Amino acid sequence: MQPRDVDESFLALPLSALAEAALTRAVDLGCEHADLRVERIRTQSLNLRDARLESLADGEDLGLAVRVVHEGTWGFAAGVVLTAAEAVRLAEQAVAVAQVSAALVTDRVELAPEPPHEGAWVSSYDVDPFEVPDADKTALLTEWSERLLAADGVEHVTSGCMHVKEQKFYADTSGTRTRQQRVRIAPEFTALTVDRATGAFESMRTIAPPVGRGWEYLTDGRYDWAAELAEIPGLLREKTKAPSVEPGRHDLVVDPSNLWLTIHESVGHATELDRALGYEAAYAGTSFATPDGLGSLRYGSELMHVTGDRTAEHGLSTIGWDDEGVEAQRWDIVRDGVLVGYQVDRNTARMGGMDRSNGCAFADSPRHVPVQRMANVSLQPADDGPDLDGLIGGVERGIYVVGDKSWSIDMQRYNFQFTGQRFYRIEGGRLAGQLRDVAYQATTTDFWGSMRAVGGPSTYRLGGAFNCGKAQPGQVAPVSHGCPAALFEGVTILNTVQEGGR
């Protein structure tokens, strides 16, 4: 792959002039810190219903924002007109907002220091999806959808692809000037079968994760789309005929295609320091993993090693520098089953007594203020751990879980409930057909404490999502989670039909 720079069309915007105008004005007004972001976010969504294009929507969000710390208080203002005069106006407005707020503020904002950085960073992809003609993209999605729709038992197919190109310029009063570009893509295919007579319907979706790659994700063969699309109709037919699960406690082998989301909810969000300190208390919630447990809280079994990073190739949270000019890093969050780290931004780093932010500030649009958002939080495989067959082979009676579907967790990240795309009975160390109506429910530390085996590097996969929500006003962030398959003992399994009172 060619090393590349940010697109010329973005660099041609008056970035330096906007930065000088806004930052000079902010300093003149007495700000102890000011930063300017210029962002252009291109988003395209193609949606197909039964192999026909239902919608093709192409959006571009271009704007700028000024954030200041003025006499210890935040101020923020955002606009869409890219002129020096507007940048000055936004700096003045941000200071005015800080002044209005000052009377109601008791905590003084202090930022952990970060050395100045200057440079460009572009994510790892080959083919910019916005350079591929729409007709080609639609044709590929249509052909694959038709293939699914033609299969025995498939009555409907819902499919689509969303891709994003995000370009950012960041400048602050410490001298940092960075420009970045990243690309991500999320293709999805769902087959649905309907039994007209009984009114029963059932679906199955591809487990291919969204990734920080370009259009080549669909074409270069590194992900075997053909194989996955070919097996879905048969798997769906089997699912409709599968027996309903017996609720109770079961040993679970959880595939990385499902486990990534459990990590996201029960470890990722729980180890955000702003949550643990109460800054999300009224909305996203707090965390059971409070700072007094740092270095001592038993999060899970000794096999549990979780890292945070903003550096993994193709990771959705991967960057060069965050939205406060902090360089991308990698660090431990849980080591040998014990809580050892948090995800922070520059303000919460200071509150947590840390010398430096680990670079988790992110704003999802030029209109929004950066907040602490999730790094790629990943469960590390065991170097000498078993492969998938080895993990399943170690289970006498249990359930193997594949693919994510429904998810829900409480506001302190204790009690969760997940479903999946498919569940298999394990008998005598072998898969013995699918089960229906399965959900697993647990408390975070019980679940991770029950982890008895962690798969080896051969089972490690990157999962993820585009739409992680947090903060008010609401922001969405893309994030990946790597993990191996793993074995959990004695997890509570619900029968969802019985839960519905039937």
Place this chain on the structure above:
Amino acid sequence: MSRLSAQELVEQALAASTADGCVAYVVESTEANLRWASNSLTTNGAMRSRQVVVVSFVDGGAGMATGTVARTGTPDVAELVAASEQAARDAGPAEDAVPLVSEAPAGAGDWDADPAETSIEVFTEFAPALGEAFGAARSRGDLLFGYAEHSLTTTYVGTSTGLRLRHDQPTGRVELNGKSTDFSRSVWAGVGTRDFRDVSVPDLAADVERKLGWAQRRVDLPAGRYETVLPPSAVSDLMLYAYWTMEARDADEGRNVFARAGGGNRIGDRLAQLPLTLRSDPHAPGLEAAPFQVVSASSGSASVFDNGMATPAVDWIRDGVLTNLVRPRAWALKTTAPAVAAVDNLVLEAPEATASLDDMVGATDRGLLLTTLWYIREVDPQTLLLTGLTRDGVFLVEGGEVTGAVNNFRWNESPVDLLGRISEAGRTERTLPREWNDWFTRAAMPPVRVPDFNMSSVSPAS
């Protein structure tokens, strides 16, 4: 710098169009917000934005195709129109193709007037009142968290069929969360508003203080089915999920909870034993919403061909019976059923109900009183089984009095199933959906009683 007005952008786009049809719209938006935690403001902001959207319709011979392109700011209109026409040419014929709407809906608005705006000044009276509430909480040893937001969007829609429509949409919300300093007790109050003039911080703070008082006594209860009184906010979050699932096409195709076994949909089926009515009305007092459709991308529940279509008041459930489902014009034609558009508000009513939430608590011998629901997700689309948590106040009611605060629960319930089990509904009032207020704030709901709400497991969260 000269800045083109929204109306000029719409006219330029329509004039530049070489397609067989064109819809252009501009959304001017301003927003201000305040956020606070532990009796201190945290983040804040004042935002201004403008989105320009062009939908082109091109007949490639086999049928009409469409493409949508959106940009922020003041984009090059010619480029935007060309891009959307290219997108339409690249797309195959649309399944939802019908002639564009040409009849102007009632309440088309003042096309020529400037956009309505808000600013941080909307909080001029709110902010000092909030400061006083912080002070009072501090002196009691309580902590306040929360968020206030006000936005104004003005949408100008023009079509090649001659429509020129404008709608101003004010949207506001306040959430106030009170906690004890150890976070073990947590309660909530919230309201939706159009202009903040009707928001009383003292009332919200008093509600929070009262519930924190109730939580002084803690009672641990196990999972199980409980007689439960749900306040309007909790009802709204459940009913909204049912509303968002009311797609006629999905039902007709046998793939949602409103599908009928053997084919067709369940319109005409009794869903509620009580004569409840679930309805939307763009002119509902205090909940006013756009009286016409604005659609950027087609789906099973909306069509770009229906841009500008009137969205009159509609009953989804009338006297307990499913009456309407959301149906774009194309699907209506295909199924010889009426076209019905979704409206951005939702009201549930029981005729002649007068009981307040307090009255219903007073009439409860032993049961649970909830405050809000949280993290609601679909578990089984067949029954619309949802899961979620109780949040910020589960109270034990004994002998008509609140006697303490109970641990939180994870619940598994279907709103459609619940409709059939509601044994009492009170007086409808404006409420703020706790779970969904990022997307939906205009709701009015009654408190309801459910004899056997399914609390699936205990959540240790507070």
